[in-house]
Amino acid sequence: MIKLSEENPVMAGSSAHTVLRLFYENGPASQMEIARKLRITKAASNQHFSRLIEENYITESAVQPNPRGRPSQVWQIDSARNFFLGLTVEDGALGAVLTDFSENVLIRANRHLHDRADQTALLKLLDDLLKTILNKISKLGGRLLQCFAAIPGMIDQEGLITNCPNFHALDGLNLDQLLAERYSIPVFSDACSNAYIAAECRNxxxxxxxxxxxxxxxxxxxxxxxxxxxxxxxxxxxxxxxxxxxxxxxxxxxxxxxxxxxxxxxxxxxxxxxxxxxxxxxxxxxxxxxxxxxxxxxxxxxxxxxxxxxxxxxxxxxxxxxxxxxxxxxxxxxxxxxxxxxxxxxxxxxxxxxxxxxxxxxxxxxDPSPENIQLGAALVAKNFFFYPQRLRNSRGIWNKTGKLNPLSK
Ligand SMILES: [Zn+2]
The missing domain is CATH 3.30.420.40 (ATPase, nucleotide binding domain)
Known part of the structure; x- marks a missing residue:
């Protein structure tokens, strides 16, 4: 089983995560500018910067924010090494797209499930699909920052899939937990409408x-x-x-x-x-x-x-x-x-x-083509990476008992 070789990923809420978010929102910036935004000294920001540079989260940018001013070292997110994954289940097929930070598609993969109620077969296909993706990530020398799994059915607040009327193989799974345990992938699952919204509103x-x-x-x-x-x-x-x-x-x-x-x-x-x-x-x-x-x-x-x-x-x-x-x-x-x-x-x-x-x-x-919806899912992954609470707050229904919808079987 392949695992991502990520010992200590940048987590939401950490200072390193905040620095990355500032780069995401403001584009290339000098260490001084970031320190100013964080209201810390340049010396205090050294620790975050050394780590982010060393671990390839950020890289030197060719952009000079002020062409007339004194040239300063400017940084930006390392687009070629930080990836997002969109996972979809559409028309009986599992689909995945891996994008880099600038939304360029790096790889697409699809697997068809013959029996939409067969969970064992589904997990096998998922394993095969993810291995293909993880191999690609490792070949590119990058890392997966976040995956979004677009679920065509009902999900509870904890991420338990309670009822997929047109794809019962997903019922009872919690992909957030499952994929984190098996592949060390950070996953957020929610209704596929999120992927449709991101895909259709892109332009x-x-x-x-x-x-x-x-x-x-x-x-x-x-x-x-x-x-x-x-x-x-x-x-x-x-x-x-x-x-x-x-x-x-x-x-x-x-x-x-x-x-x-x-x-x-x-x-x-x-x-x-x-x-x-x-x-x-x-x-x-x-x-x-x-x-x-x-x-x-x-x-x-x-x-x-x-x-x-x-x-x-x-x-x-x-x-x-x-x-x-x-x-x-x-x-x-x-x-x-x-x-x-x-x-x-x-x-x-x-x-x-x-x-x-x-x-x-x-x-x-x-454009509801699987390609576009998969891209939408990858965009949701990116959005979730930076603003996890926004999506978490509106996920699913209250399901204190952790039970499936009785109609799902
Ligand atoms: Zn109804």
Whole structure:
């Protein structure tokens, strides 16, 4: 078993971590500037600097912050030796991307799981995948600062995966603990929506209010305002809060049973899996096949998905209005068929707005390719490395008993 040869990593809250964060936020800087920001003497900062230089966290920068001033030694994070890993589980496959500090992709790896409920096979694939990645890291002479594992299901505050309805092999695992113990990898696991948000918002202006609709097996909804996802701290609450649980808002009392345990949820009617189950005449068995049926114009598929898109527009109107959304991005498996239901979605939304009001919206297809979502996961890893508390505060539901959701098996 490979372990990272990292005896004493830079930990959140340590002074060395604070120095790195200052470099991350401010770019290249001299030791004097950093010392000033930390409100310590240059002599006192020597210890941090020697360690960070010796261990290849930082390196000398060619950038001179003040070209007219006296040249001074300027430092920056050593981009080529400090890495982030994004792990995803999408469409029955494990995926990973390793990036350097400047978000350049160093390696991608994917492994397909034949039986989505087979945990033994999953762990074997994960082992194989991580060995490939760790070998690459060791060849490059770098280190993994942080991994983010994007979970397509429910997770509790401690990182225990309680219910992945479309990938049961993950149920009962705590990847944070497991990967730390087996491979000495620092991992933070949370809902895959984090990776979608990071991936889809990468090239969007900061001053937008964005809604990401992840239309796949189920329906996920995220709202991002000025670059910050709207998330409510989950500490000591027994139910999801905020928009996390949008798709489990009931639209029919005592309606269809949803995998969450409730009846009549939005997702139980309009999630990809629900559309597959409710429309046997389409002869499709997954959201992916449904998307392909729409693209290939298989009989009835476009009508089914367009009607669902219109129904979603009606359900989403108040969210769009309440949060002042200006950009709606369709992501997830069904995003590939966007052009065929785009019209139905817009037409229903237009029934709530004047032409003038409607003209300000940008409603478009995202890029939910596994490559992009994996990159998003690596970006979340980077974000977590510097601001761990932000993500920790909003992870999962309260699960004091440490038990799995009874519906997960
Ligand atoms: Zn539900």
């Amino acid at each position: 969007i202006s900061q001053d937008s209010t964005i809604m990401i609709l992840n239309w796949s097996d189920g329906i996920g909804l995220s709202v991002i305002c000025n670059g910050v996802p709207l998330q409510w701290p989950a500490v000591n609450v027994k139910r999801f809060r905020g928009l996390w649980d949008f798709s489990h808002i009931r639209i029919v009392k005592e309606g269809r049973l949803c995998h969450c345990g409730k009846r009549g949820c939005l997702e139980a009617y309009y999630g990809g899996n629900a559309l597959v189950e409710l429309n046997p005449e389409l002869h499709v068995s997954s959201a992916e096949e449904l998307a392909n049926a729409v693209i290939n114009d298989a009989a009835g598929a476009r009508r089914v998905v367009s009607e669902a898109a219109a129904a979603l527009a009606e359900q989403l109107y108040w969210v769009i209005e309440l949060f002042g959304i200006d950009t709606v991005i369709f992501s997830g498996t069904l995003a590939s068929a966007f052009e065929y239901y785009h019209r139905a979605f817009c037409d229903r939304l237009k029934s709530f707005y004047t032409d003038e009001e409607f003209a300000v919206f940008s409603i478009r297809q995202g």
